[in-house]
Amino acid sequence: MLLVSALVTKIIGAVFKLPLTNLLGGSGMGYFSCAYGLFLPVYALSITGLTTAVAKLTAERSALEDYAGVRRILRLSLYCFTLIGLLGTGAILLLAKPFCRYVAENPDAYLSVLVLAPAILLGCISAVFRGYYEGLRTMYPTALSQLAEALAKLLCGLGLCRYALTHPAVVLRYLPDGTTPLAAASAAAVLGVTLSCAAGTLFLVLRHVCVGDGISPDMRRGKFSPGDDRALYHALFAVLVPVAAGSLITNLTNLIDLATGMHCLHAAIARAPGAFADRFAGNAGQDPAALANFIFGSFSGLAVTIFNLVPSMTNMFGKGAIPAIAAAHARQDRKAMQQDSAAAMLATGFLAFPAGMGIAVLAQPILQLLYPHRSGEILAAAPALGWLAPGVIFLALTFPLFSMLQAAGHARTALRIMLIGVCCKLAGNLLLIPLPQINIAGAAASTSLCYLVTFLLSLYAYRKKTGVRLGVMLFAKPAYGGMLCAAGAALSYSLLLGRLGNTLALPAAICTGGCIYLFAMWLMGIRLSTLREHT
Structure with a gap:
């Protein structure tokens, strides 16, 4: 259910993000990405770990048939994290202006950051309910709420952005002096989010009010003393703090790109101003700051958008495995943990390998199909997307490993591993982006390196901490099939391009590669029916 929801949500998200990028261009997406650069770390601290923590505790109490404790977890979580949401919103409001001016070096993004602040409070409330129902193994609330969010973002975000671009005089009348129409349009799109x-x-x-959770009064057995509230809070934060910190570090890769990307791009442009001006003058003029914002916005708006599609869908396998592995861990059922872990990783690899390898060989055609009128942005983003493609696979495989480590009570291990990966990311950005011949592609290469390191360390740690063995052959078959898929897609694209053009040749090549992949997996004994049974 979560996978179907994620797939539909991502399709709707693409319908939102693709025209939005075409409306705003590289410069406007620079403002949009700046808002997310500050928003995501605060969001991770207050929200991302919360769903996992509530789901884990709810699953454990439900497995023990302690339904009074299940209800108590919901009430205490709502009280506590509404307050945390208010604090997160306040942090965004206070840090918006200094962050945009001194860290991101993009002061025009200030309005985009401000209008995103209330999402912290709203996200905290929704995260509690999602974690609660996921812990009860009811995935419909999470799935349907994600669909509601995606549809609202599509309608409100695009509608408000288009209105701001077509009626700039009306919109700018209510905004501070000096606001540009493009900055106003970016803020309007963020307001839709x-x-x-x-x-x-x-x-x-x-x-929740109208349908409920299905727990009847007869099912709620046992009374809780005042001391039990403290015990529940302690258990909740024992999971939340390391998970949220790990998620914060994961999102710090975006913040590192924002904090170092613009600064390092300025250094690269200063070393070879003529080369950059010749390539992008028609899109961003001769101003070095505008050039840096344009290149960074092209990278974050085009390449990173495609990069995030696959891991955001395969992440559902990890989320779906949390209740099962948490319950198996509570029962000390090693066999169930082995089966559930292997199923989650196999399903993730089944999607991640062909997608990542396909993106690697078809990066520029994909961008040309999705953004046909943004040649300057494609020129900046295509090399970076090629370097991001391996990271698609490693990040997708890392997500379920982190979820399983957290479900088994080893969230701090995931935190330490991600910290090592972030250090690799920071070093890679500082070394590679200032080189004019590499520039923003250095951010992509360091991202792939970061997630390669985290995947290998996570695989080793999960085996050491839980005794669950995830053998090499679990990944070998999808990897081999992915290589055949990418080779078939690249070959068919080169043969069809001259006859059909990019608009028809690329979908035909993707379908050809997909058929080759499914046939290869069938020959190796991995079938869709088997995957459905395991997941």
């Missing part, structure tokens, strides 16, 4: 969070939260609250 905030409204989408409100739609998802409203859906979850109404569903």
